Amino acid sequence: MATENPTKKLKMDGPLIGTHNGHFHADEALAVSMLRLLPTYSHSALVRTRDPSILSTCHTVVDVGSEYDASRNRYDHHQRGFSATFPGHSTKLSSAGLVFLHFGKAIIQTVTGLPDGADLDLLFSKIYTDFIEAFDANDNGISVLNPSDLTSAGLTKKFEDRGFSIASVVSRYSYAHSLPSPSPSSNSAPAKSKDELQAEEDTRFLKASTFVGEQFLLEVTDCATAWLPARHSVQQAYATRMQYDAQGRILVLPEGMPWSNHLYTLEKETPTADGVSPQVLYVLFPETPEADSKWRIRAVSKENGGFENRKDLPEPWKGVRDEALNEVSGVQGCVFVHAAGFIGGNKTLEGALEMARKACEF
Incomplete structure (x- = not known):
């Protein structure tokens, strides 16, 4: 079982969060970072595993377990028949969208202090549309434009942009373990154990999750402090x-x-x-x-x-x-x-x- 970096000083005594180990994506990195913005999860440890017996001990599980049940805090989207979407949208949710759907308003309130009301509802919808939905689409293999439409229109890329996205940054953290190790020799370090390799992977995931979480936090803060006040001013000027x-x-x-x-x-x-x-x-x-x-x-x-x-x-x-x-x-x-x-x-x-x-x- 892989957990937090043991050198971290903060006492992790909140509800245990679980996600899968192995190659990771932007959606679960964001899902975990969003949860940790809530007071309930701010001190939560993270376990990364696919072992059902270990996942069963977790309070909240994202992106693994083949189960979506908000009453039990299970937020996976890989199971057959899953089709949940955000209100007013057609993109199938990923673990990021599921966490935002159920916790988004509380997260926005925690970050901004906004009370219940029209402004909170507006930010909830805007942040999903402008930020979260792209994570859902990326993880579910949905392109921003229909590839067949681009082909029929004869449109081609002017440059390659695969590496220019939040998802590509997370992939770099995930694939860092694939760098070749030095050839075994009498002078080389001993081969790392399975637990050591898992600990390194967990550390990379936490770095990726922190990065994605910072981008989300900047988006929420900017929307609340600049975009929302601007809406009221533009609305008055328009009238x-x-x-x-x-x-x-x-x-x-x-x-x-x-x-x-x-x-x-x-x-x-x-x-x-x-x-x-x-x-x-x-x-x-x-x-x-x-x-x-x-x-x-x-x-x-x-x-x-x-x-x-x-x-x-x-x-x-x-x-x-x-x-x-x-x-x-x-x-x-x-x-x-x-x-x-x-x-x-x-x-x-x-x-x-x-x-x-x-x-x-x-």
């Missing part, structure tokens, strides 16, 4: 956008923030009134918190994260700066417009607004 443009095509934010995801969501959720554009074309925000800050004007992308805009800033403005831009645009206080036409700047809010209004009609 009052008609004061800047009768058709609601210009959104003015009080400060720089992650706005795009919220804007697309609000547009989908909000019925369009007569005379109001269904889409915002430009977003304005100050460069800094100072009262005399310059202002930016940003063209909204057609798709979240895409590079094609709903409406570029006018072609004659692209790549032009300062006085030359004042002249060509007819707006004073201009600073620049990027050559790609996706962003520009003005010395004042009033100037940025005038640029946006002219761009809407160009």
